[in-house]
Amino acid sequence: MRYEWMDEYLLQKRGVTKDLQETWNWIRYHVGGKMFAAICLNRQNQPYYINLKLEPMEGDFLRSQYEDIIPGYYSDKQHWNSVKPDGKVPDDLLRDLLDKSYGLVLAGFSKKRQREILGLTACGTECSTCGFYGNLCKGCNECSGKVFHAESGKPCPIYACCVNKHRYAACKDCKSLPCGIWRETRDPNLKDAEFEESIAVRVSNLKGV
Numbered sequence: 001m002r003y004e005w006m007d008e009y010l011l012q013k014r015g016v017t018k019d020l021q022e023t024w025n026w027i028r029y030h031v032g033g034k035m036f037a038a039i040c041l042n043r044q045n046q047p048y049y050i051n052l053k054l055e056p057m058e059g060d061f062l063r064s065q066y067e068d069i070i071p072g073y074y075s076d077k078q079h080w081n082s083v084k085p086d087g088k089v090p091d092d093l094l095r096d097l098l099d100k101s102y103g104l105v106l107a108g109f110s111k112k113r114q115r116e117i118l119g120l121t122a123c124g125t126e127c128s129t130c131g132f133y134g135n136l137c138k139g140c141n142e143c144s145g146k147v148f149h150a151e152s153g154k155p156c157p158i159y160a161c162c163v164n165k166h167r168y169a170a171c172k173d174c175k176s177l178p179c180g181i182w183r184e185t186r187d188p189n190l191k192d193a194e195f196e197e198s199i200a201v202r203v204s205n206l207k208g209v
Helices: 006-011 056-065 091-107 111-118 157-165 180-184 192-207
Strands: 016-021 026-031 034-041 047-053 069-071 080-083
Touching: 006 016, 006 026, 006 091, 026 091, 034 091, 047 091, 056 069, 056 080, 080 091, 091 111, 157 180
Parallel strands: none
Antiparallel strands: 016 026, 026 034, 034 047, 047 080, 069 080
């Protein structure tokens, strides 16, 4: 297979796991327990198709442009497509298609479940890395944004804007990322450089999804 980078590329995505479906001899990649890509192996354990999910119109268009993209093998042919592993589909295009497949399957979950799968809060914070998590704070997703540093009984202003007001899965869906509310909720214990770094990390977490 010419796309030797595929396994590492997919496993670095948030919430992704893989397994081997022995009956089919498929290496499957899941997000939240749902498959979004697969490498189909033959009896000699050599790849013969890469399966991924796309919007039907885009799948139809790409099939008309590339002879190495065909209707999904052993799959729903409206949404699934198969890419020949030694064909002429450019690497950058395959990466983009895998990203889209991941995004489509992830978007099928509720917005709250998406945040749980990704291990991120609405603002891109990884609660598991916070010293307050599990101690002073049980987590943004778990308490619907009513974290320890918010006004009693009310959600954090970022959560209130993103989730409650705009119904976004996370701030990554907002064109104003990062907005003024992010700066208004600044941790007073952080120095200017530390605060700017915290914003950069959270934005990177969200955009990397």
